[in-house]
Amino acid sequence: MSDTAALVQLTAAEMAEKIRNKEVTSRELVEAHLAVIEAAEPQLQAFLKVSAQEALAQADEFDALSDEDKAKLPELAGVPIAIKDMIVTEGIETTAASRILEGWVPPYDATVIERLKAAHMPILGKTNLDEFAMGSSTEHSAYQNTMNPWNTECVPGGSGGGSAAAVAGFEAPLALGTDTGGSIRQPGAFTGTVGVKPTYGAVSRYGAIAMASSLDQIGPATRSVLDSALLYEVIGGHDKRDSTSIPEPVRPAAEAAREGAKRDLKGMKVGLIKEIGGEGFQQDVLDRFNECVKLLEDMGAEVVEVSCPHIGYALSAYYIVMPSEASSNLARYDGMRYGLRVMPPVDVPQTAANMMSYTREAGFGDEVKRRIILGTYALSAGYYDAWYGSAQKVRTLIIDDFNKAFDQVDVLICPTAPTTAFKFGDKIEDPMAMYVNDIATIPANLAGLPAMSIPAGLSGDGMPVGFQFLAPQKRDEVMYKPAAALEAALEEQWGGPVWKSMNTPWLEGLNK
Amino acid sequence: MSTFTREEITHLGDLARIALTEKEIVRMQDELNSIAESINTVQEVATDDVQPTANPVPLEAYLRPDVAQKPLTQEQALSGAPVKEDGMFVAPRILGEE
Amino acid sequence: MxxxxxxxxxxxxxxxxxxxxxxxxxxxxxxxxxxxxxxxxxxxxxxxxxxxxxxxxxxxxxxxxxxxxxxxxxxxxxxxxxxxxxxxxxxxxxxxxxxxxxxxxxxxxxxxxxxxxxxxxxxxxxxxxxxxxxxxxxxxxxxxxxxxxxxxxxxxxxxxxxxxxxxxxxxxxxxxxxxxxxxxxxxxxxxxxxxxxxxxxxxxxxxxxxxxxxxxxxxxxxxxxxxxxxxxxxxxxxxxxxxxxxxxxxxxxxxxxxxxxxxxxxxxxxxxxxxxxxxxxxxxxxxxxxxxxxxxxxxxxxxxxxxxxxxxxxAAQMPEMPRERRNRLKDEWNFSDIEMRDVINADALDLIEETVKAGATAAGAKKWWLGELSREANNQGVTLEELSITPADVAEVEKLIADGKLNDKLAKQTVNFVLAGEGTPAEVVEKRGLKVVSDDGALEAIVMEAMEANPDVVEKLKSGNMKPMGALIGAVMRATKGSADAKSVTKIVMSKIK
Incomplete structure (x- = not known):
């Protein structure tokens, strides 16, 4: 193992500590990760764009700061990060993995990017995703497949497969994702990493390319619970440019994570969601889940079964709300102001309307078109009440279910996904099979709850399994404590982080 | 229940400004029907006494003071334009009936 | 079709x-x-x-x-x-x-x-x-x-x-x-x-x-x-x-x-x-x-x-609503219903109010905005507001008339020059030398000249037929390019035929 390999395998919090202790500079961290990216990309293809020059410049800027100035910055200052290509970055091409935005260089930064820059966290590049974050395998990217670092024949999950694979494969210690129906958490589960969807409105969406506005939320992808907590505290908090941003300060997530590491959960009530699990869930996913439940109990938590009776309708409601909002959010890609323009064939009138239709036909992939058509239908006159209206009512029922559950317990738990990572092509031809993969992650989006997936161990064939915590709205810190406790307990059992079981040939040849 | 006919998908394609190909229409018909069948279940519980939820976290609108901030420059605004002319975006022929 | x-x-x-x-x-x-x-x-x-x-x-x-x-x-x-x-x-x-x-x-x-x-x-x-x-x-x-x-x-x-x-x-x-x-x-x-x-x-x-x-x-x-x-x-x-x-x-x-x-x-x-x-x-x-x-x-x-x-x-900061304001101004200006309606229809309410504020009488302001200026706006195909004359200009012209420095005819000329962009009324008067000829000596000479050139008119006047006075005034006006004051001309003629 080279120094570079050892360095990139640290957690972000450990890297930050080394920076503070002057054992490493930000530039050295960036260079180490750029070296891993160069070595790993041929196998992983997690990045759509590597912004090496920008990252090095940002690192140098941080390194040049006085100790006094550095001390005022967030804990993660100087640690590099990768960004899902669904978040706009000024001067760095942003495509949402769609042909329709190919070559688009945004003239502005998302709020989260501004906050990362203010924290002096260098941006390594933009990660791959399902086109416009629509998918659960990253196979719907218009540009490339991203491979699961645990087994390159398997998908990394989606839509944020690029961010998850980059973090799992040590190409980046941290990444940002967007989670509309599980796009941070499910890839986290598939790649043995931590993925967090904060409370809806806890992190500004300004500059996150919209898929379904009432469901989308930006969140961290990391290799430890504490790293997610620290990153959430950098990007979270009120933003006046997002009307749905909660006008309150960030919750004390890092403190809760550090508290959790003590592995004392006495007095904590944990609710096991009865309706998620069982049929359709892979047996070893359930086995790992049950083992984790036992560990929580061993640390003093009281685990009870709770019922969310309307959760069975969540998938249906989601597949109405999401495409409806997406159909409207994606209308702007019309060939007029940015991105692709395709003129109609010569035998078709060369009008603006036809230009738009041919641009959108050529620029969008199958899944995007499918959802736009479905959403257009769900909103159209005559069907609105039966579809969109009904789905919004289901949201109310699900929120009520969760409110009742949180009257009884502090946090809720369930598996993150019904299966471990599947092979490329397994589900791509069957939309419904792909959609069902999000059954355990969607309820948190519909209800606006914070939720997180952490590694729960491996399946029989050696693929990671995810374990999910859900907390009440606006109380994100509540889930960090048991998550950090479970992580610590599991790592003790395994003798280290879950990735110790992963083969990383791309780290072998690194020299420094 | 709602089933997608060919004509309906063509019409939805027009509404959504996507020039769907023949092949896409045929394939989408099957897929959408299967999806529709599964998601129609929402109507089972969406009774009249249930209020709809538009935003999962209830908030009151924050109102922005009417104070100007620096706009994009014309160059920035046009930087992504597929076609531009005289500081403006170029649209192909617009039909009055649109 | x-x-x-x-x-x-x-x-x-x-x-x-x-x-x-x-x-x-x-x-x-x-x-x-x-x-x-x-x-x-x-x-x-x-x-x-x-x-x-x-x-x-x-x-x-x-x-x-x-x-x-x-x-x-x-x-x-x-x-x-x-x-x-x-x-x-x-x-x-x-x-x-x-x-x-x-x-x-x-x-x-x-x-x-x-x-x-x-x-x-x-x-x-x-x-x-x-x-x-x-x-x-x-x-x-x-x-x-x-x-x-x-x-x-x-x-x-x-x-x-x-x-x-x-x-x-x-x-x-x-x-x-x-x-x-x-x-x-x-x-x-x-x-x-x-x-x-x-x-x-x-x-x-x-x-x-x-x-x-x-x-x-x-x-x-x-x-x-x-x-x-x-x-x-x-x-x-x-x-x-x-x-x-x-x-x-x-x-x-x-x-x-x-x-x-x-x-x-x-x-x-x-x-x-x-x-x-x-x-x-x-x-x-x-x-x-x-x-x-x-x-x-x-x-x-x-x-x-x-x-x-x-x-x-x-609600506490709401200004007076237009209908209430119209009724108030109608009373203040002492306009009849019909006069007020004409003002409204001509879209001249604000303009007249501002003209009055600038010192003109309501009647004087109305005369300009609904008369000469409406005709001009119509000719130009613009609204009254778009004319290049301000309520302050109109009030100034009115003041010049009241002070006897302009007569109606000169006032109209002044307004036309203002509309043509030659400056404020005072500037136009100065630049164009538009002022009532009130120097009695100069005017008297011109009147005498006119009387000599029109002996038949003078005869009629002497016989008590005042109708042709206008012809005499017209002649004087032509000679003075309109800057004579008609009243002064009449006065001089009357003193000469006595």
Whole structure:
């Protein structure tokens, strides 16, 4: 193992500590990760764009700061990060993995990017995703497949497969994702990493390319619970440019994570969601889940079964709300102001309307078109009440279910996904099979709850399994404590982080 | 229940400004029907006494003071334009009936 | 292809007219409805944009506080129910001038609900127009059509889009179907639009310049056989942007629809356009599924909460409303009903008020604005306001007359020079040397000359026939290029023939 390999395998919090202790500079961290990216990309293809020059410049800027100035910055200052290509970055091409935005260089930064820059966290590049974050395998990217670092024949999950694979494969210690129906958490589960969807409105969406506005939320992808907590505290908090941003300060997530590491959960009530699990869930996913439940109990938590009776309708409601909002959010890609323009064939009138239709036909992939058509239908006159209206009512029922559950317990738990990572092509031809993969992650989006997936161990064939915590709205810190406790307990059992079981040939040849 | 006919998908394609190909229409018909069948279940519980939820976290609108901030420059605004002319975006022929 | 029209009187006699107006008023906020881009009429194209008003991916709308307050003001002026909770909704349709390809408007939860506006007609009758709603929405950009004849959309080769106007706040005031207007429908529509214009100006919430597109209206018309019959199919004439155009659209549509119905035909539910050149409405697009706007609550925005205490605060600051103001000024100026009506119709109320404020008498101010200046505006084809003379200029001219420094004729010349851009009245008088010749010695010589040249006139005057005095005065005026004071001339002549 080279120094570079050892360095990139640290957690972000450990890297930050080394920076503070002057054992490493930000530039050295960036260079180490750029070296891993160069070595790993041929196998992983997690990045759509590597912004090496920008990252090095940002690192140098941080390194040049006085100790006094550095001390005022967030804990993660100087640690590099990768960004899902669904978040706009000024001067760095942003495509949402769609042909329709190919070559688009945004003239502005998302709020989260501004906050990362203010924290002096260098941006390594933009990660791959399902086109416009629509998918659960990253196979719907218009540009490339991203491979699961645990087994390159398997998908990394989606839509944020690029961010998850980059973090799992040590190409980046941290990444940002967007989670509309599980796009941070499910890839986290598939790649043995931590993925967090904060409370809806806890992190500004300004500059996150919209898929379904009432469901989308930006969140961290990391290799430890504490790293997610620290990153959430950098990007979270009120933003006046997002009307749905909660006008309150960030919750004390890092403190809760550090508290959790003590592995004392006495007095904590944990609710096991009865309706998620069982049929359709892979047996070893359930086995790992049950083992984790036992560990929580061993640390003093009281685990009870709770019922969310309307959760069975969540998938249906989601597949109405999401495409409806997406159909409207994606209308702007019309060939007029940015991105692709395709003129109609010569035998078709060369009008603006036809230009738009041919641009959108050529620029969008199958899944995007499918959802736009479905959403257009769900909103159209005559069907609105039966579809969109009904789905919004289901949201109310699900929120009520969760409110009742949180009257009884502090946090809720369930598996993150019904299966471990599947092979490329397994589900791509069957939309419904792909959609069902999000059954355990969607309820948190519909209800606006914070939720997180952490590694729960491996399946029989050696693929990671995810374990999910859900907390009440606006109380994100509540889930960090048991998550950090479970992580610590599991790592003790395994003798280290879950990735110790992963083969990383791309780290072998690194020299420094 | 709602089933997608060919004509309906063509019409939805027009509404959504996507020039769907023949092949896409045929394939989408099957897929959408299967999806529709599964998601129609929402109507089972969406009774009249249930209020709809538009935003999962209830908030009151924050109102922005009417104070100007620096706009994009014309160059920035046009930087992504597929076609531009005289500081403006170029649209192909617009039909009055649109 | 001229359409068949029924005579107006016959049409309104045979059919019951139902009409409605959807009036768009552009608010004069500093920044846009959903983003902090400064708004300025006539700026360089695409320079008044943020990522939000350009519809860039990732951008999000945030509501402008002032726009909401303006909406509340208008709601109060129109006696609307102001809803404690209102909501923005997306109206989805594709058009090149719409940066997001949806408009953010309000649908089933508008800020202002039902209300009414009492409008005063020419003969003093007051007609109550019922208001359905007055909601907030944002405007689209502007297309310039290139390559066709005279910039029209038909035959254009391509269009250039300037998104500066995109996101400018609008209020759309929608009336309920207006019934009982009969043959006075056009008059009521015109009076209603003028009343709205006066109100938004008084409130200071819009520049309300129709010629700049600050105000425009969609005119809906339907006919039915009698007042108790169900509503007929309506036509919707879009974006009419002059008061006369609105009146004429109504007149034309009533005549056109009556002719069709009279022959047993059917009215198409369609959008039409008023063509100023031909003075007709032209058929546009038949309403169809394409109008499926797929409204839904905008998930990027949350409910707008307007408290009663905030409404009370705004109500306490409401200025005097135009009708009340008119009545007050009528009393102050001592004008008759008819005089006041003429002032209103000439759109001269503000101008006269300012002229009076600048020191002129009300009668004097009215004489200028409704006389000479109205004629001039008419000749130039502009509004009184657009003339290059200010109320202060007019007041100055009046003062020069009162001081005996100008006579009527010179005053008119002075005004003409001011209109021609030669400066203020004082400057014009100075530069042009326009002043009443009051030097009696000089004037006397000229009068004597005139008398000598017209002995027959002098004879008649001497015999007590005063009629030809005018001829003498005319001669003096010619000789002095109009700068003589007629009274002085008469006085000198009288002293000479005694």
């Amino acid at each position: 001229a359409e068949k029209l029924m005579k107006y009187a016959e049409a309104t006699d045979k059919y019951d007219v139902v009409f409605g107006l959807e009036t768009h008023v552009e608010l004069s906020t500093n920044t846009k409805l959903f983003c902090p881009a400064h708004i300025e009429f006539g700026g360089e194209p695409n320079t008044q944009l943020t990522p939000v008003s350009l519809g860039l991916p990732g951008s999000l709308p945030v509501v402008n506080e002032t726009a909401v307050d303006y909406a509340i003001k208008l709601g109060l002026a129109l006696h609307c129910q102001i809803n404690e909770w209102s909501q923005f909704a997306r109206k989805n349709y594709f058009y090149p001038d719409m940066p997001r390809d949806y408009q953010i408007s309000q649908y089933d939860k508008p800020t202002n609900g039902e209300g009414y506006l009492d409008v005063e007609l020419e003969d003093g009758t007051v007609f109550r127009v019922p208001i359905e709603r007055a909601h907030i929405e944002d405007d689209a950009g502007k297309n310039t059509h290139v390559g066709g004849a005279d910039g029209r959309i038909e035959g254009a080769d391509h269009s250039l889009v300037d998104y500066n106007r995109a996101g400018v706040p609008l209020i759309e005031i929608v009336t309920k179907p207006i019934t009982g207007a009969g043959d006075r429908a056009p008059e009521i529509a015109g009076a209603y639009m003028r009343a709205i214009r006066d109100i938004v100006r008084a409130l200071g919430i819009s520049r309300a310049k129709m010629e700049q597109g600050n105000m425009r209206a969609d005119v809906n018309v339907s006919l039915r056989p009698s007042a108790d019959a169900p509503l007929g199919t309506r036509s919707e004439t879009k974006n009419v942007n002059t008061f006369r155009g609105i009146e004429k659209t109504l007149r034309y549509e009533i005549r056109r629809q009556a002719a069709i119905l009279d022959e047993g035909g059917e009215i198409l539910q369609e959008t039409r356009h008023w063509d100023e050149a031909t003075q007709t409405t032209a058929g546009g697009r038949v309403k169809s599924d394409a109008d499926d706007y797929r409204y839904f609550p905008d998930p990027d925005l949350v409910m707008l909460h307007i408290t009663q205490s905030h409404i009370d605060e705004i």
